[in-house]
Amino acid sequence: MLVLVTGGAGFIGSHLADLLIARGHQVIALDNLITGSEANIAHLRGNAGFSFVRADVTEKITLGKKVDAVFHLASLPSPVDYLEMPIKTMKVGSLGTLNTLGLAKSAGARFLLASTSEVYGNPLVHPQPESYWGNVNPIGPRGVYDESKRFSEALTMAYHRAHGLQTRIARIFNTYGPRMRLNDGRVVPNFVRQALLGEPLTVYDDGSRTRSFCYVSDLVEGLYRLLMSEHVGPVNLGNPCEMTVLEFARAVQAATGSRSEIRFIVPQDARTQDDPLTRQPDITLAQSVLGWQPKVGLAEGLQHTIAWFRQQLSTC
Numbered sequence: 005m006l007v008l009v010t011g012g013a014g015f016i017g018s019h020l021a022d023l024l025i026a027r028g029h030q031v032i033a034l035d036n037l038i039t040g041s042e043a044n045i046a047h048l049r050g051n052a053g054f055s056f057v058r059a060d061v062t063e064k065i066t067l068g069k070k071v072d073a074v075f076h077l078a079s080l081p082s083p084v085d086y087l088e089m090p091i092k093t094m095k096v097g098s099l100g101t102l103n104t105l106g107l108a109k110s111a112g113a114r115f116l117l118a119s120t121s122e123v124y125g126n127p128l129v130h131p132q133p134e135s136y137w138g139n140v141n142p143i144g145p146r147g148v149y150d151e152s153k154r155f156s157e158a159l160t161m162a163y164h165r166a167h168g169l170q171t172r173i174a175r176i177f178n179t180y181g182p183r184m185r186l187n188d189g190r191v192v193p194n195f196v197r198q199a200l201l202g203e204p205l206t207v208y209d210d211g212s213r214t215r216s217f218c219y220v221s222d223l224v225e226g227l228y229r230l231l232m233s234e235h236v237g238p239v240n241l242g243n244p245c246e247m248t249v250l251e252f253a254r255a256v257q258a259a260t261g262s263r264s265e266i267r268f269i270v271p272q273d274a275r276t277q278d279d280p281l282t283r284q285p286d287i288t289l290a291q292s293v294l295g296w297q298p299k300v301g302l303a304e305g306l307q308h309t310i311a312w313f314r315q316q317l318s319t320c
C-alpha cells in the first residue's frame with residue numbers, strides 16, 4: 005500500500021511510519037512541523053519507500069499520487085499546545101479532518117482517524133467502553149481539543165454514511181515512549197524530565213487522579229490492525245493497567261534512580277480545569293475485533309523512554 009500519515013513527523017506518527025515501512029508499505033509522512041520534528045523521521049529519509057511532505061492539512065492537500073490508505077494523526081494533543089493555540093487546534097480537527105477525508109474519498113482510500121480518550125471528558129462511567137458518550141465541557145479551555153476530536157469523529161462517520169468511505173476511528177488513551185518532546189507538558193515527559201534533572205516531581209492536587217499508560221509500539225500495532233480490520237465504529241486503544249498519578253511518579257523515581265522529591269501542587273491555571281479524574285480503557289472490543297492487547301509493561305516501556313530523554317538532555 006501507499007499510505008499517507010498526517011502528523012507523520014510527530015511522536016506517534018513517526019513510530020507508525022517505522023512500522024509501515026517495516027511491513028513493506030510505502031509511506032508519505034505529511035506534517036507542517038508546528039510541533040513535530042524532522043529529526044523524528046531523519047532515519048527514514050534514505051528509504052526508497054519513504055517521503056516527507058511539509059504541508060498544512062487545514063489547507064488544500066495535493067500529493068500528485070493516489071494513496072491506498074490515510075492515517076490522520078495531525079493534531080495539537082498536548083495541553084501546552086492546545087491551550088496556547090486554541091483556534092489552530094480547532095482548525096486542524098475540523099478543516100484538517102475535512103481535507104484529509106476529501107483526499108481519501110477522491111483516492112478511494114481507507115481512512116483512519118486518530119481520536120482520543122478525551123472524547124469521554126471527565127468520565128462518569130469507569131472504565132470507559134466505546135458505547136459511552138462522554139462528559140465534556142464544550143466551553144472550557146480543554147474543550148478546543150476534546151470537541152475538535154468529537155467533531156472529527158462525527159465528520160468521519162458522515163463520510164462513511166454519505167459516501168460509503170471505508171473509515172476507522174481509534175480512541176487513543178495516554179501513550180508514551182521515545183520521541184516525545186521534553187517540554188510536551190504531558191505527565192510522562194514532565195516527570196521523567198524532572199527526575200533526570202533532579203527537580204521535584206510536581207504532582208497536581210493529591211495525586212489521586214488515575215491514568216493508564218500505553219507504550220508506543222503497542223499503540224501503533226493497534227492502529228495498523230484497526231486499519232486492516234473491517235470495524236467501522238470507534239475502538240479504544242490503550243493499556244488498561246490503571247494507576248494513580250502519585251503511583252506513576254513513584255515508578256518514575258524508581259526507574260530513573262532519582263533522588264527528586266515529590267511535590268504536591270495546586271495549579272491555578274487552565275491546565276487542570278476539567279482534567280479527567282479517572283482514565284482507563286475498556287479494551288474488550290479491541291481484543292475481540294483486532295486480537296490486540298498491549299504487551300509492553302510499564303517497567304520496560306519506562307526504560308526505553310528514560311533512555312531517550314537522557315539522550316535528549318545530554319544534547320541540549
Ligand SMILES: NC(=O)c1ccc[n+]([C@@H]2O[C@H](COP(=O)([O-])OP(=O)(O)OC[C@H]3O[C@@H](n4cnc5c(N)ncnc54)[C@H](O)[C@@H]3O)[C@@H](O)[C@H]2O)c1
Nearest residue numbers: 011014015016036038039040060061077078079081176179
Ligand atoms: N500521545 C497520546 O497520548 C495521544 C492520546 C490520544 C490521542 N492521540 C492522538 O494521536 C495523534 C498523534 O499524537 P502525538 O502524541 O503523536 O502528537 P504530536 O504532537 O507528537 O504529533 C502531532 C503532529 O501533527 C502535526 N500537525 C499539527 N497540526 C498540523 C497541521 N495543521 N497540518 C499538518 N500537521 C500538523 C504536528 O506538527 C505533529 O508532528 C493525534 O491526533 C492525537 O490527538 C495521542
